[in-house]
Amino acid sequence: MGINEQTLKSPKIQQDPDLYQQIDITQKTSEKLLNLVNDLLDINKLENAKLEINLQKFKLIELISNLPTMMQALLKGKKINFNIKLLNINGQQLIISDQDKINRILINLLMNAAKFTQKGKIELHIYTPKKYPQRIYFKILDTGQGVLEKDIPYLFKPFFTTDNNLKQADFKLSSRLNKGAGLGLLICKTFTKLLKGEITVSSIYQQGTEFTFWIENQIQKNITYESVVEIKQNNITQKIRHKKILICDDDEFNRRLIEMILKDKIRYKTVKDGPSALTQAAKEKYDLILLDIKMPSMNGFEVIKKIKEINLHQNTPIVALTAYSMPEEVTEILKSGFNxxxxxxxxxxxxxxxxxxILT
Structure with missing residues (x-):
């Protein structure tokens, strides 16, 4: 996905509409597949009581700024107007909550609206009622096909789809990616509940649907959260461009992707295995080390232990590059010395x- 993302930015690719479209389709399909996998992982975490909240401090505008671009792509070829209306709130409103989970809720609901609306409008209204100043409400309205009254109680059930014409042959992965796996609304309800909020739906068949959810803005409680993360801008800041990063990954694909991302932004050195990383770390001081966990000859756990023995890097922040995401796996990685x-x-x-x- 990352390689596709970088390739689509190439002027050469942008000048070839057919090739651009093919890569763009590959990117969108990959994103859908990843979203499906993430949904399944979140369902698994929920069932095992391991789904956690990651509190972050951010502005409302940072949450919604990418939505118009996303909707423009989703609504391409349709005569639909998309608008975001801030009713009694402004984009500079500070929020303390889990930005990623709110974003997942919004994306799921807006993708649903785009899928089931062929003409008219889709709107996102954001507001804070005077009665509940600690709450932020999000309402997604569409003029789509709506939902039959008998189906509404089942919308938040796992694997439920309103497509009653789904044939057995449609249960191929490609079809399910396009039609949806029936997990999105369950994820919305689960995340909303975790964020101490609520989600509701009203719909009139053949006229449209409204989803409304609210989350509790923790900033209203005036509490200091040690776990709150300040969201950074999506670029390398000028004051850290002179710093240097060591990247160790045995996968050439991942190395090339990181090089494409960091080119002309910050100084870096890439190596393909643990021994090479140790050689570089002994020769030169790095401000940050990105280290793959699963490598042949020496894995990431073995490499970090050796790096910490080098005087130059006893206090250097080291980040694990890993596909392991379960809480117990992350805990083991952090206990091994990774930041x-x-x-x-x-x-x-x-x-x-x-x-x-890490570096600012």
């Missing part, structure tokens, strides 16, 4: 935000 984890597959914004967070 953070960067989960694969990652995108440009993930790695740039992480570098800003």
């Amino acid at each position: 953070q984890c960067l989960n694969k597959p990652f995108k440009e914004e993930d790695i740039l935000n992480l570098i800003n967070e």
